[in-house]
Amino acid sequence: MTKPKVLISDKMDPNAAKIFEDRGCDVDVKPGMTPEELKAVIGQYDGLAIRSATKVTPEILEAATNLKVIGRAGIGVDNVDIPSASAQGVVVMNTPFGNSITTAEHAIAMIMALARQIPEANTLTQQGEWPKSKFMGVEVTGKTLGLIGAGNIGSIVASRAQGLRMKVIAYDPFLTEDRAVEMGVEKVDLEALTTRADFITLHTPLTDETRNILSRERLEKTKQGVRIVNCARGGLVDEAALKDLLDSGHIAGAALDVFLEEPAKQHPLFGTPNFICTPHLGASTTEAQVNVALQVAEQMSDYLLTGGVTNALNMPSLSAEEAPKLKPYMALAENLGSLVGQLAHGELPKISIEVEGAAAKLNQKPITGAVLAGLMKRFSSTVNMVNAPYLAKERGIEVREIRNEREGVYQTLVRVTVATSQGDRSVAGSLFGATEPRLVEIFGIGIEAELTGNMLYIVNDDVPGFIGSIGSLLGENGINIGTFHLGRRTTGGEAVLLLSVDQPIPQDVAEKANQLQGVKLVKSLTF
Template sequence: MAPKVLISDKLSDAAVQIFKDRGIDVDFKPDLGKDKVELLKVIGDYDGLAIRSATKATEKIIANATNLKVIGRAGIGTDNIDKDAASKAGIIVMNTPFGNMITTAEHAIAMMFAVARQIPEASESTHAGKWEKSKFMGVELTGKTLGVIGAGNIGGIVCDRARGLKMKVIAYDPFLSQEKADKMGVEKVELEELLPRADFLTLHVPKTEQTANMITAERIAMMKKGARIINCARGGLVDEEALAEALKSGHIAGAAFDVFAVEPATDSPLFNLPNVVVTPHLGAATMEAQENVALQVAEQMADYLLTGAVANALNMPSVTAEEAKVMGPWIELSGHLGNFIGQMTDEPVQAINILYDGEASEMNLNALTCAVIAGIMKKVNPDVNMVSAPVIAKERGVQVSTTKQDKSGAFEGYIKVTVVTEKRERSVAGTVFSDGKPRFIQIKGINIDAEIGANMVYTTNEDVPGIIGALGQTMGENNVNIANFTLGRKEAKGEAIALLYVDEPVPAPALKALENTGLFTQVKPLSFDVK
């Protein structure tokens, strides 16, 4: 029997035809997604569900989707899909992360032109029958310095377009290598150098703990007088209140925003200020982009339903069902190893070297490697998955190498990940015990035996008395319960490390208190997605 797919949102006729041409039975009901009751009734009849943003694939819907194998989102955002519920039900969640890159980049360029020449205000004035030619004095883009924060897929296109406009392009991106920057024709700089040099500042990063509110009042003050800020990435990257004050004072000459901290944005500190261009999250709103993502999701879903091929899956590795049974814990370990190094590394990653020993070397190394890379990249791109991670790493100039070796130690198999940056190398190793639980077995060449928890604290110190007491007392004083405690050292009186597995995220005052003891050279909170 042919697979059956429901399209419950508005997709193009061409996307519907792709399913039909591939021999898939498709029901195109573009308004059904808005009717939760009716969707709940019929969802159990389908193998695939193709949606945009109107359909909400909730836990309740997924519970009724007894035959569903794949949900395809035509677009990037998957907030309307309960991915945890889908994963538990064995349903693959796919998106199309690369379908709207050009459209979003072009919108950023258009917004930059609009704010440089005050086009919206001049248009409104002229429509009103005024002829205020002298009022709207703009600036040229040619010869100006464009500061780009985030030089990945979309940011990279913006850099290319800006160079075509004869702008001087400088870029800040923790994962941008010097080699990649040279190929792009941009100057790689730190954020503190970029801000005071930029005539125009444009952001192209996801919203994470590291990037949320990254353009603060203090950083706005670092910018040159008369600079202009463009944000077509994510709301909440810029302190809107602080920017509004800088616009009112004249320190910032203009701003162009397509995204806002709260959406739909019916009110914002930026509204009704002079030379502020605002649009209602139109970055991906072109006919071409909407068509591209619709066609892509149809092809991806058809490939999976007919051949088992997986592309751009957010919750499944690229492995067969047989492999998954054995590899599941090792894939989880690979992600944890990458995530550990990703959270510990602030400099651009130049190379990732992975050693597979013994039992691990006999598995699907492509899947394990993808899991490692995805773990490393997760810090700067929380939407990264095992399919997109290698592409992103390649685009950023990161060299990935793998080595296999026969069983060489006390463990039946292990994985060791080493990351190379301009300043240092950092390594971590782990294995899977017979109980199926991943564990860290070595950090920085120091042997340990650490269970991996959702919330952890990593410290480094000189091997001296008082370390255990300081850790225990500080955690106790801050009402943080220690579930597990692991110590390791290279030699007596030498470098030592500690890993604390705690029941909840450690509050900032506790971390500060540890630093203030003077006993630790590093105190780092860590978090892991533990199943």
């Protein structure tokens, strides 16, 4: 088996490369490459490990013909074109927990530095002045901290702020009432947060929804004397408006670790009184740098070697422990999706994926992804579990998941149903011996068959002599039959025949089969 090959294109703790090597990957460490240099070599690699310096653009991805996974050592992935990666079937991972504490602590440090004007006091004192009367700070005890974003980092900031006896209010569209109670924060809307908070700190990714979330209009509505902290992403705060409101005194202080344009070598905010800045140091501690490097190496190795998916941004998570259990189900699901994709005619507006019995106790998302990967092969030869949901969405296919823990005729079952112009059509499969995928039902007819290689699917009237006729036809044309699977609705009624053959069925042979007495449909299949 060829070893997966990984490129580390940014500076990263050397233990990351060691983990890749120890786990069984070949690894090259080449930080500082230009986009042209990266584009020239990326086609050699299965994995790309990055920090914030490497920009993974559509042009880079187009050249990454073998790439399977991108791992970002850190939380922000705005330097990766995720839609393009998804369209090409590349998994994008980050490490959202490795630098959470470090970034949260930096935000708290910024709050304290603003409250007591520490940087400016330090500068003047070291210049030989003794400006004691110039710096009148404020206590944070009893003040209201407005938290924009209550995820991993935001929740840690809330906990630390509560330790400082601050009251914490939070705005986050995904924050539930139960989680707010658990965190000990008051859930509020954005307008209430901006008008009530003495300090505002941001902990949200940069998206179309969050860009300029603290716009000029919102900043003007903040409480007189508010202090703003952003250790999350540049672009969340209107920097020009921040400058104006600092100059006017409406905002008492601001601390930025991030800027819209980085590196920020020159900026209108530089030199503004009561403004503090640091060069994107949120994750810059020894512990965090080691943690995120080790985590991204472990996650990428899991995916490349076992199929485990952790902290992926464009496909369902699948732990290294789950992967072996789900592997036969995913093989079954992909075959079922492929079967309905090859047999269904016209557009497919809806598809439902139902798991029953033992299958219902598993993580259903990878099973759904595998079904869609099989189904969407009718539209694209490069489809996989990553880009299949995007292709389905592009085509307007509605996907429904159903879970039934009851056990039916089979101890475990996966059923795929598609809506067609002729009505709903479903196929179902199970695992024999817990590992062998088998088709057990096709369009309401019971049949047990392995879906593999080249196959011939025939719908015919259940009449004597038909099996002999099809066998003779294939024999006359030099086509060897591997397996023979039969099913029928009733005696003398509609029957189905699935044959595995040693080579693809030529079109002229399929046409001859279609002319046999009682035949309703002939279809060549490939799995």
